[in-house]
Amino acid sequence: MPLVWNEKKYATGFSDVDDQHREMFGLVNELLSALESGESGRKISDRLDVLADHAARHFTCEEGHMDRLQCPVRVTNECAHECFLRDFAGLRELFDEHGNTSRFIDEVEDKVCGWLQRHLMAIDLVLRRFAD
Template structure:
């Protein structure tokens, strides 16, 4: 099953949307690699890419939110920090028991991305629109 970007996740902020699409594509590549039985090194590389893309994306979102004085910034940053902690833990655990965990990570990430964009990121978009900033 593919992890597919859907236009319902468009925020209207180009860089944010591009990074969301990149995250979905990375999760999909990871899922495909795991399902096709890719070697441990390939999966490890994709996990590292996912961590890196997530860190960069969260920093981008947080900078936008801080710039516009988003009132829920603290909560949003906490969600990002929690996600990064979980992602780093999963990456570290992958090194111990790679196959079983590798199967879980794409499902975990896909669910988190969909929920976070729909519930968290759209709160920021609504905030921007209410102030005619987007």
């Protein structure tokens, strides 16, 4: 199931964070459709690199906002980001070893797509309290 951006549901009110989340939704959707259409391993590998870089840059930006604002979930957010990057490295290894398998697609659905929605709703949206 592709991720569908919904301003009311997902916007934090911080335009840089929201733009990055929107972009991440796009990258994840493109990755999933590339996997489903059987795109070559090299190209999928590049997509995984782009997504990992984007996530790391986004996490640094979002953590900066939360630190500055002394947001109550800032430590939880940092831990969750660390977990995501660790899981993503595991996904990367799974792909490098076995390529585009249905198990890999299931893992991307859960650990990337599902995680992103759950994390955004439960943690990132706390930023709304601080938006102008």
